[in-house]
Amino acid sequence: MADLSTNFVGIKSPNPFWLASAPPTDKEYNVRRAFEAGWGGVVWKTLGEAGPPVVNVNGPRYGAIWGPDRRLIGLNNIELITDRPLEVNLREIKAVKRDYPDRALVVSLMVPCEEEAWKRILPLVEETGADGIELNFGCPHGMSERGMGSAVGQVPEYVEMVARWCKANTRMPVIVKLTPNITDIRHPARAAFRGGADAVSLINTINSITAVDLDNMAPEPTIDGKGTHGGYCGPAVKPIALNMVAEIARDEETRGKPISAIGGITTWKDAAEFMALGAGCVQVCTAAMTYGFRIVEEMIAGLSEWMDEKGHATLDDFIGKAVPNVTDWQFLNLNYVTKAEIDQDLCIKCGRCFAACEDTSHQAIAMSEDRVFTVKDEECVACNLCVDVCPVEGCITMRELKPGEVDPRTGRVVEKDYANWTTHPNNPGSGCAAE
Amino acid sequence: MPNSPLTPGIVPGRLPEDAIRENFSDLHPPMDAHEAAVAADRCYFCHDAPCMEACPTAIDIPMFIREIATKSVDSAARTIFSQNILGGMCARVCPTETLCEEACVRMDAEEDPVEIGRLQRFATDHLMAKNTHPFTRAEPTGKRIAVVGAGPAGLACAHRLAMKGHDVVVFDFRPRPGGLNEYGIAAYKSTDDFAQAEVAWLMRIGGIEIRHGQRLGEGLSLDALRAEYDAVFLGIGLQGVNALGIAGEDLEGVVNAVDFIADLRQAEDLARVPVGRDVVVIGGGMTAIDAAVQAKLLGALNVSLVYRRGRERMAASAYEQELAAAKGVHIITNARPVALHGDGAVREAEFEYTREEEGTLMGTGETFRIRADQVMKAIGQTLLGAPEGLEIKGGKIAVTGAGRTGAEGIWAGGDCASGGDDLTVTAVAEGRDAAEDIHATLMA
Numbered sequence: 001m002a003d004l005s006t007n008f009v010g011i012k013s014p015n016p017f018w019l020a021s022a023p024p025t026d027k028e029y030n031v032r033r034a035f036e037a038g039w040g041g042v043v044w045k046t047l048g049e050a051g052p053p054v055v056n057v058n059g060p061r062y063g064a065i066w067g068p069d070r071r072l073i074g075l076n077n078i079e080l081i082t083d084r085p086l087e088v089n090l091r092e093i094k095a096v097k098r099d100y101p102d103r104a105l106v107v108s109l110m111v112p113c114e115e116e117a118w119k120r121i122l123p124l125v126e127e128t129g130a131d132g133i134e135l136n137f138g139c140p141h142g143m144s145e146r147g148m149g150s151a152v153g154q155v156p157e158y159v160e161m162v163a164r165w166c167k168a169n170t171r172m173p174v175i176v177k178l179t180p181n182i183t184d185i186r187h188p189a190r191a192a193f194r195g196g197a198d199a200v201s202l203i204n205t206i207n208s209i210t211a212v213d214l215d216n217m218a219p220e221p222t223i224d225g226k227g228t229h230g231g232y233c234g235p236a237v238k239p240i241a242l243n244m245v246a247e248i249a250r251d252e253e254t255r256g257k258p259i260s261a262i263g264g265i266t267t268w269k270d271a272a273e274f275m276a277l278g279a280g281c282v283q284v285c286t287a288a289m290t291y292g293f294r295i296v297e298e299m300i301a302g303l304s305e306w307m308d309e310k311g312h313a314t315l316d317d318f319i320g321k322a323v324p325n326v327t328d329w330q331f332l333n334l335n336y337v338t339k340a341e342i343d344q345d346l347c348i349k350c351g352r353c354f355a356a357c358e359d360t361s362h363q364a365i366a367m368s369e370d371r372v373f374t375v376k377d378e379e380c381v382a383c384n385l386c387v388d389v390c391p392v393e394g395c396i397t398m399r400e401l402k403p404g405e406v407d408p409r410t411g412r413v414v415e416k417d418y419a420n421w422t423t424h425p426n427n428p429g430s431g432c433a434a435e
Numbered sequence: 436m437p438n439s440p441l442t443p444g445i446v447p448g449r450l451p452e453d454a455i456r457e458n459f460s461d462l463h464p465p466m467d468a469h470e471a472a473v474a475a476d477r478c479y480f481c482h483d484a485p486c487m488e489a490c491p492t493a494i495d496i497p498m499f500i501r502e503i504a505t506k507s508v509d510s511a512a513r514t515i516f517s518q519n520i521l522g523g524m525c526a527r528v529c530p531t532e533t534l535c536e537e538a539c540v541r542m543d544a545e546e547d548p549v550e551i552g553r554l555q556r557f558a559t560d561h562l563m564a565k566n567t568h569p570f571t572r573a574e575p576t577g578k579r580i581a582v583v584g585a586g587p588a589g590l591a592c593a594h595r596l597a598m599k600g601h602d603v604v605v606f607d608f609r610p611r612p613g614g615l616n617e618y619g620i621a622a623y624k625s626t627d628d629f630a631q632a633e634v635a636w637l638m639r640i641g642g643i644e645i646r647h648g649q650r651l652g653e654g655l656s657l658d659a660l661r662a663e664y665d666a667v668f669l670g671i672g673l674q675g676v677n678a679l680g681i682a683g684e685d686l687e688g689v690v691n692a693v694d695f696i697a698d699l700r701q702a703e704d705l706a707r708v709p710v711g712r713d714v715v716v717i718g719g720g721m722t723a724i725d726a727a728v729q730a731k732l733l734g735a736l737n738v739s740l741v742y743r744r745g746r747e748r749m750a751a752s753a754y755e756q757e758l759a760a761a762k763g764v765h766i767i768t769n770a771r772p773v774a775l776h777g778d779g780a781v782r783e784a785e786f787e788y789t790r791e792e793e794g795t796l797m798g799t800g801e802t803f804r805i806r807a808d809q810v811m812k813a814i815g816q817t818l819l820g821a822p823e824g825l826e827i828k829g830g831k832i833a834v835t836g837a838g839r840t841g842a843e844g845i846w847a848g849g850d851c852a853s854g855g856d857d858l859t860v861t862a863v864a865e866g867r868d869a870a871e872d873i874h875a876t877l878m879a
Contacts, residue, residue: 068472068476069473069476070469348541348543348544349481349485349540349543350479350482350540351483351484352479352480352482354482367482367483391479
């Protein structure tokens, strides 16, 4: 069986599945049960300054979007950082870490943007025996109005400054949690590493309104007739998170730097995808909030099974292996030509490919009187829409044209050699403009 | 001592009242909103959907299911009713397993179709429960049309004509409207007096008058109708019943299955409907199944359904056959009746085994007898009382196009007219299409 043990910036855990800083990790009771269930680590829900804790709303804190069978697709929250006293959290962290020395226990922190505030809290956390800290520069709601959370994460200079303060004032590894509510994720990531951070974690939640109550004309979740933007997470955000992780993983300045991936991870496969894009461990929240802690069993079993199948003995065998294959559009091979192909044995004749292609694409699918659907190679641009709308997995596939074959759409012979936009005659900047 | 399944003869109350009530509850219970949402999500919204193609009334099934999925349930109902004003009844009685649901692409995918029938019921029930009518009449045309027969064909025709602004008088010989929706069909498919509720709801369009106790040839003549009205639509159904033509047919206890079903449907208390202890139903269509199953549900000890050809030739769908078998009906195939025996009342039914050679049915010479105190004949209905002067083809009023008979100004549809299956939904389609044709003709 594959070895899932993880060493992330010196923080060790028996598997790469950590619970993200969020409601599931707000107290000792939950975290103990999570560890009993098998989670490799937790990031304790964000602690704030000593003194009167923050307060939360007393109406709904979450909104959601669902599939028709109420399968939760996306979740949004307007909960703030922990609303329990600092000393209670610190006491519990210490007790849990003492009892679970083999698990990763990272503490999320958010205090005002003053070095003194960080200097005050860091020794208190260090004293608990926690393995590391995560700087919450991500929360897009509530705390950001007070100059914290994403208000810091959106300014790379602040990210760098606070990371530096923390590194200067603690021996613990420092992970900077990034907000996706920004134009280019690479800037705060670079800033974090410039400030000396050991790793970045991302994505925090995305600013969102889940729905509008059309009876009350108010956004959801609605508190006494009003609503506010909250942080969006769950399966729906995974593609956004994957891209942001990939952008950091392949950036010249941050390539190879440790990343803890977060964003809609629901199954072992989601986790493996993030790790293939360079993540050293993953953090999970919404899936646990939807199904409970037991899902980690599936994640461990599934990842092991897949690693065994692929012959990966350790996580390092595949972490980052997909990064070299993430490139810019301009470098994609324009001589790679494919055509959609419909497997008539698998086809159930729903005609969705036809409707999609005929109405919205390239009129490249023909429909016979007796509902046989076939691809017109002379029209097919291989856009893949038919594959995406087909309800039968594997029914429509893309066939690669071999070099020497003629593409009936363009009339051109498929060339063997790789060629991209940078050298294409239509590219004004290529230096060999079309004649 | 109360009656039981073992009580000899034809008696009521073989089962306790609550058992009978339970037996006759909805065959396909209604969906709740969540169930409907989940079921609707299974629809692929096929292009040029095969289900729609398979529906005799051509309901835009993918559209109404999408409307259910988006919680626009009244719109879904309107989509259904615009094609089939009796969409509520059809949702209950259509053999969907041989129509829309058989054509569903999910049959190809996993042999488990979208539950189109139950979804249709969800939508139609939803709108009908509001007690509103979704359509309004066009400006009055001043035209008057006579519809003979208040069954599915006549009602669908009348409603469409009324919508177009015509005034319609419907004539029917029975005391209640609905035709086979009211007097035929198994009771567990149309519970809570649905047929009457549906007619009352349909009539809210306005402009339709129903006159009961009116039968063609008995005080009502086609010539008089032609003279008084601008057009006539005949939806008179098949009122005759085929005879077995064997000895003993006149014995006591030998009944027409359609009469048994009609009596059962009209009974105020099912516990008072008499049924035999050993019931033999002869036939292989829906009427035979409905009679046999209901006899069993009333508490008959043994119910045998005997069909002269093989199972695959039965007009009743495989689903209906399975339903009957599950309820305890013993289905015997390849056996034809040769005599009914008894002294005054029937006591035994005698059959001869058959085999089919190149489409020809032949007796094998081997016979057997089944104990029977009630024999129900269900070997088909025939056209009865068709007015003189209309061409008859294959035992039905010959029609072309949208129900045009050879006679000017006279249309026909439903079971009495040639073409199409003898199904409620087919009758609705034919009534509707004849109405459109009548309208086009009168307004030309």
